[in-house]
């Protein structure tokens with residue numbers, strides 16, 4: 001089967017680096033037009049220029065913080081003005097707050113909710129009417145296996161990711177009959193630039209750090225994931241090949257989730 005996104009318009013949040021960058025690249029190669037965003041406007045512009053050389057006007061990006069309602073309004077206005085609507089929405093951009101009950105402040109909890117759950121709610125609220133006007137669409141919420149298997153080392157994230165999964169399910173049920181599908185991708189550990197800041201060179205090489213992380217979290221495959229392994233699943237969920245898949249979380253975790 002030829003899986004492609006020819007003629008489709010996608011929003012992928014957080015395309016400057018990491019998984020969002022990989023999904024943007026994968027969608028461009030599959031024929032989609034993509035609007036992305038990031039907080040670092042200069043860094044994003046440099047990346048957009050790079051993509052323009054191969055993909056021309058099919059790629060665009062704006063500086064936007066998905067934790068801010070007015071920035072999401074700008075993002076959706078941009079996709080309407082530039083591409084005339086949207087068929088695929090990938091909610092990927094996020095940062096995580098570390099800490100536990102005693103140390104996490106109200107501000108940190110609010111940031112977790114804003115950049116993860118509220119960003120999904122706000123983008124979907126604006127994108128669904130545009131998708132309905134085009135006869136359907138696909139919403140992909142990048143989530144984590146901690147939504148179903150809360151972990152002390154991702155305390156706030158586990159709580160918020162459970163809400164993201166519940167929201168994905170409701171969104172799917174609400175719009176299934178109208179052709180809008182909504183699914184989550186449950187990530188385990190995936191190597192991205194975000195990991196570099198957690199590595200302490202005094203403790204050994206980066207490769208040894210990745211290996212020991214996979215051991216610490218008991219990943220059955222014995223390694224962390226690669227970004228393209230997420231990009232491939234996002235492409236499947238975005239495409240017509242997943243036409244009967246909605247309301248589910250597809251885990252990309254090397255077997256890490258222990259739940260049934």
Ligand SMILES: NC(=O)c1ccc[n+]([C@@H]2O[C@H](COP(=O)([O-])OP(=O)(O)OC[C@H]3O[C@@H](n4cnc5c(N)ncnc54)[C@H](OP(=O)(O)O)[C@@H]3O)[C@@H](O)[C@H]2O)c1
Pocket residue numbers: 013014015016017018019020021037038039040041043064065066067092093094095096115142143144187188189190191192193194195
């Ligand atoms: N990597 C993993 O092991 C893992 C595991 C579970 C879940 N996840 C989830 O996967 C997603 C991607 O993670 P990643 O590892 O690829 O992270 P990353 O390497 O830090 O990349 C994050 C991307 O999102 C952008 N971004 C971050 N916060 C943003 C905001 N508030 N508004 C707009 N753009 C924002 C960043 O650009 P700027 O800095 O310029 O804004 C960057 O382009 C996140 O939702 C993360 O929680 C990752």
